[in-house]
Structure formats: C-alpha cells, structure tokens
Amino acid sequence: MVEKRTRLSRDQVLAAGVELADAVGIEALTMRKLGEALDVKAMSLYHHVANKEQLLDGMTDLVFAEIDLPDDTDWRTSMRVRAFSARTAMGRHPWALRLMGSRTTPGEATVRHHNAVLGVLRRAGFPLALAAHAFSVLDAYIYGFAVQEQSLPFDTEEAPTELAQAILAQFPTDRYPYLAELTARYVESHDYNYAQEFTFGLDLILDGLERALTVGAAAYTPARE
Amino acid sequence: MVEKRTRLSRDQVLAAGVELADAVGIEALTMRKLGEALDVKAMSLYHHVANKEQLLDGMTDLVFAEIDLPDDTDWRTSMRVRAFSARTAMGRHPWALRLMGSRTTPGEATVRHHNAVLGVLRRAGFPLALAAHAFSVLDAYIYGFAVQEQSLPFDTEEAPTELAQAILAQFPTDRYPYLAELTARYVESHDYNYAQEFTFGLDLILDGLERALTVGAAAYTPARE
DNA sequence: GTTGTAAACTTACTTTGTAAGAATGAGGCT
DNA sequence: AGCCTCATTCTTACAAAGTAAGTTTACAAC
Numbered sequence: 384m385v386e387k388r389t390r391l392s393r394d395q396v397l398a399a400g401v402e403l404a405d406a407v408g409i410e411a412l413t414m415r416k417l418g419e420a421l422d423v424k425a426m427s428l429y430h431h432v433a434n435k436e437q438l439l440d441g442m443t444d445l446v447f448a449e450i451d452l453p454d455d456t457d458w459r460t461s462m463r464v465r466a467f468s469a470r471t472a473m474g475r476h477p478w479a480l481r482l483m484g485s486r487t488t489p490g491e492a493t494v495r496h497h498n499a500v501l502g503v504l505r506r507a508g509f510p511l512a513l514a515a516h517a518f519s520v521l522d523a524y525i526y527g528f529a530v531q532e533q534s535l536p537f538d539t540e541e542a543p544t545e546l547a548q549a550i551l552a553q554f555p556t557d558r559y560p561y562l563a564e565l566t567a568r569y570v571e572s573h574d575y576n577y578a579q580e581f582t583f584g585l586d587l588i589l590d591g592l593e594r595a596l597t598v599g600a601a602a603y604t605p606a607r608e
Numbered sequence: 609m610v611e612k613r614t615r616l617s618r619d620q621v622l623a624a625g626v627e628l629a630d631a632v633g634i635e636a637l638t639m640r641k642l643g644e645a646l647d648v649k650a651m652s653l654y655h656h657v658a659n660k661e662q663l664l665d666g667m668t669d670l671v672f673a674e675i676d677l678p679d680d681t682d683w684r685t686s687m688r689v690r691a692f693s694a695r696t697a698m699g700r701h702p703w704a705l706r707l708m709g710s711r712t713t714p715g716e717a718t719v720r721h722h723n724a725v726l727g728v729l730r731r732a733g734f735p736l737a738l739a740a741h742a743f744s745v746l747d748a749y750i751y752g753f754a755v756q757e758q759s760l761p762f763d764t765e766e767a768p769t770e771l772a773q774a775i776l777a778q779f780p781t782d783r784y785p786y787l788a789e790l791t792a793r794y795v796e797s798h799d800y801n802y803a804q805e806f807t808f809g810l811d812l813i814l815d816g817l818e819r820a821l822t823v824g825a826a827a828y829t830p831a832r833e
Numbered sequence: 834g835t836t837g838t839a840a841a842c843t844t845a846c847t848t849t850g851t852a853a854g855a856a857t858g859a860g861g862c863t
Numbered sequence: 864a865g866c867c868t869c870a871t872t873c874t875t876a877c878a879a880a881g882t883a884a885g886t887t888t889a890c891a892a893c
Contacts, residue, residue, distance in 0.1 A: 390840070413880060426882075427841045435881065481709045484755050494784055501786035511793055515800075519756070520809035524745070527752025530709050531744070559719055561726035568736055575740075584745035587816035588809075595812070615859095615871070638849060651851075652872045660850065835893085842887070849880080856873070862866085 391421060393431040397441040401476065404442065409478035439482055444490025446472055446479040452499045458507035459589055462517075465500065466525050466585050473529040480529050509596060517592050524588055532577050616646060618656040622666040626701065629667065634703035664707055669715025671697055671704040677724045683732035684814055687742075690725065691750050691810050698754040705754050734821060742817050749813055757802050 399421050404412045414435060418425040432438040451468040453461040473480050489497075497518070504514040556563050569575045624646050629637045639660060643650040657663040676693040678686040698705050714722075722743070729739040781788050794800045 414882080415880075423840095424842055425880090426843080429882075430840055481706070484706045484709050484759065487759055494787065498784040498787040501790060505786055505789075511789065515790060516805065516808045519753070519805050520749070520812060523752035523756055523809060524749050525752070526755060527748035527750070528744070530751060530755075531748055534709065534712055559723035561730055562719065562723040564730075564736065565726060565740060580741065580744050583741045584748060584813075587745060587820070588812065591812035591816050639851080640849080648871095649873055650849095651874085654851075655871060837890105837892090839890090840888085843885085844883105846883080847881090850878090852875105852877080854874090857871080859868100859870090861868085863864105 391423060391427070391431060393441070396421065396428055396431045396438070397445055400438055400442045401445050404478045405476055409481065440486055440488055440490060443479055443482045443486050444492045446476045447490065447496055448492035449475070450496060452496060453503045455503060455506065458503050458509075459593065461503050462500075462521060462589060463585065466521065466581075469525050470529055470532075470581060473533075477533050480526070480533060483526070484530075507596075513592075513595060516595075520588055520592070524584055528581055528584065532581075616648060616652065616656060618666070621646065621653055621656045621663070622670055625663055625667045626670050629703045630701055634706070637703075665711055665713055665715060668704055668707045668711050669717045671701045672715065672721055673717035674700070675721060677721060678728045680728060680731065683728050683734075684818065686728050687725075687746060687814060688810065691746065691806075694750050695754055695757075695806060698758075702758050705751070705758060708751070709755075732821075738817075738820060741820075745813055745817070749809055753806055753809065757806075 396417070400412065400417055403417055403420050407416070414425040414428055417438075418428055421428075428438070432441065449472040451465055453465045455461065500518055500521075501514055504517055505511070509517060621642070625637065625642055628642055628645050632641070639650040639653055642663075643653055646653075653663070657666065674697040676690055678690040680686065725743060725746075726739055729742055730736070734742060
C-alpha cells in the first residue's frame, strides 16, 4: 500500500526547484513548498543542499546548462547562435536572470560555457585582450537586454503596450514628449518587436568586433604575442 | 530635555533607505533597522510608504536621479557622459542594480532620464526607430556591464584576482584552458582594469550607432518621416 | 537478526513584513 | 484658553519563512 519512496538526489531537488520557480515565480519558491512538490518535508531538502542560497546557485547553473555551447563554425554565427540560445533560456526561466545578478559563485555549467565562448574567439584568431573585450561586451549586452525585455511591459501577449501607456500616464505626458512619441508610435504601428530589437544590437556589436579583429588586430596584440 | 521630534517625510525615509542599504547591504535592510536609523518604530514607516516594495521602488528612483541627464553637446559625448555617470552611480549603490532588475514600475526620475536620452538622439537626427534601437543597445550594455562588474571578483581592491582563481580552482583547471589562460594572464600583467573594459564596449557601440546614423539613416527612416 | 548510516521527520526558535487599533501631539476653531 | 481633528507614531500581535537540533526510519552489509 505504501508507495515506494524513491530517495531524493541533489539533482532532483535542483530540477524541482527550477520547475517550481517556473510555475509560481521565484519569490514564491519556499523550502516548504519545494518540499511539498517533492513529497517531502522542508528539512529533508537540507540533506541535498546546504541552504537556500546554494539551492538557488544550483538552479542558476542548471539554466546555464540549457544554453547551447558555441561550436566552431565561424565565430560570428557561433556567437550569434549562443546569444539567441541564451535569450531563449532566459525567456523560459525569467527568474534566473535576476538570480544571476545576485549570485557570485558560478557553477560548473557556467564555467564551461564561459570557457567555450573564449575558446571559439581565441581559435578564431582573437588576441587575448580582444577576446576578453569581446566576451565582456557580448555578455553584458545579452544579459542587459534580457533584463530590460522582462522589466518592460512590451511584447507580452496580454496588454502589449497598454501597460506601458498606463505607466506613462501617471506622469504629465507633455513633460516627456519623446517617451510619449515612442510609445504612441508603437501603439499605432504594432510591428515593433523585441526579437528584432535584440538582433539589431547584437549585430551592431558583432560588426564592431569583426572590424576590431581584422583592422585592429595588431593594435590589440601586445608585442610578445 | 526631550529632543524636538521632527516629523518624517517620505523623502527622508527613502534617503535613509539608500544610506542604510549602502552601509549594510540591501539584504540587511529591514523595516525595523530602517526605523531605528530614523529613530522611529518600524510601523511608523508605513505612513510614508505603502509597503517595502514601494520603499525599494522609491530608493531605486533616487539612484536614477543621481545619474546626470544628457545635455545637448553632440549626441556621442552626451551618451558617453551619461553612460559613465550611470556606471558611477551604480558603483555607489551596488544594490540598486539588482533592484532595477526586479522592479517594474519606474519612478519619475527614471522616466525623466529615459525621455532625456531619447530627446538627445531625436534632436541629433536619429529617426524614431533608430533612436529606439540606440536606446535599447546602450541601456542593455550599460546595465549588463554594471551587473557583471559587480558579480565578478575583479577590480576589487582587496584580493583582485585571487578570488577569481579560487573559484576557478574548484574545477579541474585543465578542462577550462581558455578561462585559465585569461585569468593567468591577468594575474601576470595586472594592467587589466574594468574602466577600460567598459570604454571598449561603449565606444564600439557608439561607433556602430554613428555608422547607422550617417550611412543608413535612409534605411531606418520609414517613408512617411 | 544486528547494527551502522544516510535520509527523512518533528519540533521549535528567530527574523521579517505588516495588520489593527490605541496613544500622542500640533494646528486650527470658537 | 479649551477643544477638536487628524496626521503621525507606537504597541501588540500574527503569519510566513529559513533553518538549528535532535529523533526516527529503513536499507545494506555483516
């Protein structure tokens, strides 16, 4: 009659954490609720994670693991693919974004990912300093864009730009003419979409990097390299 | 003998919140501690802010107010100045960064700032769509960079790169050769610094925007404009 | 069986946000 | 002056959450 109780593993706990956070949001993810989801009391979780912090670290790393590692087609498309992949993963797990901002100890997937990105760049001929720069711009942009995308009320299926207007309406609209213009036009012509916005910035950055690589490779290469 | 009790105002509460968060970190900012700092019981704060959420919203907006508004010198230096100013403000209030990621209702300073940025771009001749794109890339980059800068252990006065190595050392170093190379070289040549990293990406983006503005202005301008 | 040990449970404490209502006190009205 | 009013502050209290400490359970090797 009693169901066979399968023992929990750390991986199961982390996976359930991701699932629960996806479902109810990260702020509603409590140890007790996670326990319930796993059919276990809250305190049992502490045999698999040291504390909630570590649980969140692990969950963050799981999300990182979802991002495609760049392969060795040319560096440009490789970076492009991983950028889109990262954006998709963030879209799947909105909470992960905010966690990444607060977490300081990267997990294994995170490290692996960073290493792979650097590898692609280095093998494509980026001098070390330029590779570091490229990594920095790209990551900052991808991350920053994803955060914006989620903070802003655009692009949601429900109430696409109405919310934006509601927010703006709180303030004397005529004092912020440029913002008003922007939102007005977007209400009017609904062809604005975030995917294309993302692409613009990404390609702009990739263009810049390409130029830096071909034109200025010498400049970025220290004498000894 | 009894000191004259000056009445609290919402502004005082927000300002004290910022100060306290700067001092002890955002996670240690509790209503009770904030009350103490203002020589008042926790519940008294609720006459000036509806709840803690709103307090954090207000604090975030205060930080935004610290960022210089762009003026109408040429758009490029204008954007550059505000980018550095934003980075500085974030540096002063590290917690604000993470808050911005979670807060969805922008305050007045935030709206004013966004409007001013758009204004500079529009007056400099950016077609609306391009202005929107420019705004998006720049903000994503500035924000994303600031987050990275604070998550990563580089650039801190104490233990500049040692922490980075400690983290990396958790994993089999030879499995992540490119990361190892990066950190190793930075230990060796200590001339790496984040300010210059920030500048690289920023100028790269500004270059790209300039090109888009001059070369491709026609392309971004819809027929009716 | 006996026993050792990892996993799960029970209980309980602390910290935090905040609801509800009582006390206080400053400014205006008569 | 005396009183009213109402914003501000305080008191008390509760519920939710993280987690410490110690106990129980159950499987596995002898």
